Amino acid sequence: MQKTHSYKLVLLGESAVGKSSITLRFVRNEFTESQEPTIGAAFLARNISCQDYTVRFEIWDTAGQERYHSLAPMYYRGAPAAVVVYDVTDRNSYEKAKKWVQQLKEEQRETTTIALAGNKRDLPNHKVTIQEAQEYAVAEGLIFHETSALSNYGITELFKELADKLPKKSSAIVADGGMTKLLDDDNSGGCGC
Amino acid sequence: MQEHYDFIILGTGLKECLLSGLLSVHGKKVLHMDRNDYYGGASASLTLEQLFEQQGKGEAPPAELGRSREWSIDIVPKYLLAGGRLVKALTHTNVTRYLDFMSVQGSYVTRKGKVRKVPATAGEALKSSLMGPFEKRRMAKFLEFVRDFDPEKPETAKGLDLKAQPMSEVWAKFKLEPDTVDFLGHAMGLYLTDEYLERPGIECVDRIRLYVESLARFGNSPYIYPQYGIGDLPQAFARLSAIYGGVYMMRKPIEEILFNEDGTVRGIKSEGEEATCDVLIGDPSYFSDYVEATEKIVRAICILQTPIAGTTGSAQIIMPQKQLGRKNDVYVTAQTHDLMTVAKNYLLGFASTTVETENPEAELQPAFDLMGPILHKFVTVSDYLVPVKEKLAGKKIYVTSSYDATSHFETTIDDVIKIYEEVSGEVLDLDAKIAQPGVDQE
Numbered sequence: 001m002q003k004t005h006s007y008k009l010v011l012l013g014e015s016a017v018g019k020s021s022i023t024l025r026f027v028r029n030e031f032t033e034s035q036e037p038t039i040g041a042a043f044l045a046r047n048i049s050c051q052d053y054t055v056r057f058e059i060w061d062t063a064g065q066e067r068y069h070s071l072a073p074m075y076y077r078g079a080p081a082a083v084v085v086y087d088v089t090d091r092n093s094y095e096k097a098k099k100w101v102q103q104l105k106e107e108q109r110e111t112t113t114i115a116l117a118g119n120k121r122d123l124p125n126h127k128v129t130i131q132e133a134q135e136y137a138v139a140e141g142l143i144f145h146e147t148s149a150l151s152n153y154g155i156t157e158l159f160k161e162l163a164d165k166l167p168k169k170s171s172a173i174v175a176d177g178g179m180t181k182l183l184d185d186d187n188s189g190g191c192g193c
Numbered sequence: 194m195q196e197h198y199d200f201i202i203l204g205t206g207l208k209e210c211l212l213s214g215l216l217s218v219h220g221k222k223v224l225h226m227d228r229n230d231y232y233g234g235a236s237a238s239l240t241l242e243q244l245f246e247q248q249g250k251g252e253a254p255p256a257e258l259g260r261s262r263e264w265s266i267d268i269v270p271k272y273l274l275a276g277g278r279l280v281k282a283l284t285h286t287n288v289t290r291y292l293d294f295m296s297v298q299g300s301y302v303t304r305k306g307k308v309r310k311v312p313a314t315a316g317e318a319l320k321s322s323l324m325g326p327f328e329k330r331r332m333a334k335f336l337e338f339v340r341d342f343d344p345e346k347p348e349t350a351k352g353l354d355l356k357a358q359p360m361s362e363v364w365a366k367f368k369l370e371p372d373t374v375d376f377l378g379h380a381m382g383l384y385l386t387d388e389y390l391e392r393p394g395i396e397c398v399d400r401i402r403l404y405v406e407s408l409a410r411f412g413n414s415p416y417i418y419p420q421y422g423i424g425d426l427p428q429a430f431a432r433l434s435a436i437y438g439g440v441y442m443m444r445k446p447i448e449e450i451l452f453n454e455d456g457t458v459r460g461i462k463s464e465g466e467e468a469t470c471d472v473l474i475g476d477p478s479y480f481s482d483y484v485e486a487t488e489k490i491v492r493a494i495c496i497l498q499t500p501i502a503g504t505t506g507s508a509q510i511i512m513p514q515k516q517l518g519r520k521n522d523v524y525v526t527a528q529t530h531d532l533m534t535v536a537k538n539y540l541l542g543f544a545s546t547t548v549e550t551e552n553p554e555a556e557l558q559p560a561f562d563l564m565g566p567i568l569h570k571f572v573t574v575s576d577y578l579v580p581v582k583e584k585l586a587g588k589k590i591y592v593t594s595s596y597d598a599t600s601h602f603e604t605t606i607d608d609v610i611k612i613y614e615e616v617s618g619e620v621l622d623l624d625a626k627i628a629q630p631g632v633d634q635e
Contacts, residue, residue: 063435070441072232072428074291077421107262109533 004047005168006056010076012100013085014093015067018119021149022085023059026159031150048163055163057081076104081113081162088118088146091127101140115143115162117155122148194442194468198224200616201461201468203447203475206234207423207602208593210430211609212474214286217437218627219617224468225434226445226461232431234476235575235596238265238424238534244494248571258496263536265422266494269596270526270543271605272297272416272509276407278610279426279602280417281623291429295532297416298506300408302380304372308503308510308563311380313408313415315340328370335367335377339401355395363394377401379513385522385547385598386514403603416509416601420533447479450590457589472616473590477578480592483585486576490598491553493560495542496569501527509600510563517559521547524600525560542567547598548574591616 011019024030027044043060060079065071076082082104086097097116104112116137118128130146137144143161147154199221202213210232213225231237239247241254241264254261273279273294283289300311304323312321315333324332343349353363364374378384382400389397407415419425435441442463449462450473460469477484501508510525517523526543528534535541544560554572561567580592591612597604613621 063432065432065435065441068440068442070443072431074232074421074425074428075432077425109262 002049002052002054004054004056005166006058007081007166008079009057009059009081009083009162010079011059011062011083011085012071012076012097012104013066014087014090014096017085017087017090017093018147018149019083019085020061022083022117022119022147022155023061025149025152025155027059029152031152046159048160050163053168055166057159057163073107076112077108078110079108079112080110081115081166083115083117083158083162084142085117085119086128087120088126088128089120089123094118094128094133098136101142105140113143113162113166114140115145115158117158118144118146119149121146121153122151194224194440194463195466196224196468197460198222198440198468198470200224200472200474201226201470203227203461203473203479204234204593205229205232205427205431205443206476206593206596207236207427207430208605208609208612209234209474209476210427210434211282211606212593212613213439214288214430214433214437215282215609215613215621216617217434217439218286219619221617223434223439224442224470225431225439226442226447226463228444228446228479230444232428232443233268233424234427234478236267236269236423236427238267238422240264241266244571248494248573249569258539259536265424265534266541267423267534267543268492269423270492270494270524270528270545271423271596271600271602272418272526274403274407274415274601274603275410275417276403276415277601277603278606278623282606282609283429285623285625286430286433286627288429288433291432292425293420294417295420295507296411297414297418297509298529299504299508300380300414300416301504301508301510302376303510303512303516303563304376305516308501311376311511313381313405323376324370324373328373331367331369332373332377335369336401336405338367339398339405342398342402344395353394355398356393358394359391360394360397361390363398364390375513375515379522380511381405383511383599383601383603386520414509418507418528418532422532422534452588456587471589474593474612474616475590476593477580477595480580480590483581483590483592484578485581487579488577489548489553489574490545490577490595491548491557491572491574492545493543493554493557493573494571495544495561495564495567497527497540497542497564497567498538499565500529500540501525501542501564507532511600512559512563519546519556520549521598523557523560524598525563526600539568545598547577 027046045058048055084097084100086093118133145154145158200223202209202225205227213223217223241261244266245254301308302311312318315336318332319329341349381404382397404415445463447461447463451459453459458473506529508527512523514522523546528541530537542564544557553574578595610621
């Protein structure tokens with residue numbers, strides 16, 4: 001059996017930049033035009049097969065708590081991976097994304113591997129150029145892709161690169177996804193394993 | 194926010210977030226607001242910088258204490274009883290999936306100034322150095338009685354009527370010495386005062402059994418603790434609420450509580466906007482006109498470098514009132530790096546008690562003596578606030594009480610369940626599992 005490395009992955013970014021759409025495209029290969037503000041998903045999971053191991057992403061949605069700037073630190077605390085999303089047609093969302101990158105670097109105790117996603121690239125009138133974001137990503141050491149959840153562009157590449165770049169701890173190689181917890185008598189249902 | 198909600202909840206402390214989560218899960222439309230930009234209210238955990246800023250003299254934390262984010266310091270130090278009802282609420286709502294729990298290393302009691310491990314089984318009692326050989330046997334007999342007692346089987350009551358007879362008569366029946374009674378009632382029954390002696394015996398017997406059963410779950414002590422501190426508990430329940438549609442708004446000052454002509458609550462006004470609701474719930478800090486202070490609690494947060502003598506790691510130490518010549522016990526809590534609340538090479542020592550004199554800090558001196566050298570000490574005195582029933586009658590407003598001086602969350606959850614059942618008209622079954630929301634995978 002292939003070894004599985006399991007990671008908590010969080011999505012950060014302004015409201016309505018397409019965080020849930022990216023997740024749904026990645027996990028279910030679905031896209032819904034009129035995605036309501038997020039409610040209802042605790043987290044979704046998907047495995048990516050790499051050469052001699054499997055990476056399992058446990059993707060936590062914001063549950064809409066970012067809408068009024070009310071995301072709790074517990075949401076991203078301890079997450080080894082984060083995808084920070086902005087909307088390429090919305091300059092403000094790009095500035096907010098940069099703030100999230102800063103915050104992750106300052107507040108996290110362990111290093112978080114960060115991917116920056118410039119979403120909605122299928123739309124016209126880009127306000128953030130690919131060059132600008134690329135330069136910023138290089139300077140900050142981030143993975144960067146422009147993406148489109150609608151046309152399914154760049155998303156697989158983004159997650160694949162994250163899976164490659166994440167440090168593989170030997171202790172994280174646990175068949176049950178590394179979620180051994182003191183209280184989880186009932187983990188089987190809880191973590192979507 | 195200018196909408197109608199079933200419930201508006203003010204304050205994001207543990208009690209309010211637990212209520213918000215339970216109500217959302219059971220299909221209610223909830224708007225949850227806080228005047229602060231951080232979750233947790235009076236049950237938050239602070240970074241080192243926040244602690245020095247809020248409770249110190251305004252000076253910055255010294256560099257040798259390391260990075261501020263390595264610290265997560267509880268304002269209200271409490272542990273969870275592993276068999277208790279907060280743990281049931283966590284598993285009932287599947288919130289355990291957001292948190293990692295650690296087992297607290299040891300549970301202790303002081304006897305003649307020395308720290309001793311609390312024996313909790315008949316076997317341990319027989320080995321303990323806390324009492325003489327005859328007394329050990331009597332205590333072992335009592336613990337066997339607690340273990341075997343079943344209200345459905347009268348023969349297990351040993352001729353006692355636990356619902357009618359006060360606990361003092363139960364102690365007399367087992368011929369236990371005052372020191373042992375003191376130990377059992379305070380270190381295992383977790384009573385803060387001796388008022389329980391005149392209450393029906395069943396209450397104390399149930400609490401000692403809860404202690405013993407909690408201990409049996411993970412071993413070292415009856416307590417568990419969420420990594421990164423108590424402050425993550427409200428955040429986890431808030432996330433639960435949000436997943437079920439609860440709306441969260443931080444940094445929202447509440448300017449006014451609005452009323453209908455019949456005197457019932459209509460909603461709230463924040464930053465000039467109104468939101469309406471059927472029922473309003475909140476912590477006492479939002480309802481100063483409707484609460485009163487019944488007592489004061491003094492708490493100290495201490496930064497230490499060496500473990501408390503007689504303990505090895507994270508610990509709960511109870512200093513029974515009689516030994517200190519007091520009415521209320523003094524509680525001491527130690528936290529170590531494995532709990533992720535304190536930087537490596539340091540410990541957090543907490544002390545708390547109900548205030549009895551004009552000099553509250555001095556009342557904690559026995560705890561400070563126990564801790565040894567203290568690098569930094571932060572002492573706060575806070576009112577224990579409770580809602581005034583008469584003032585709230587008929588208003589459809591429900592106010593939680595402050596966090597009390599107990600070392601655990603059993604009274605916290607009592608308050609939550611009481612309010613939940615009152616506002617929903619439903620009995621809360623914490624043993625039932627709620628449906629799994631939207632967990633999905635490839």
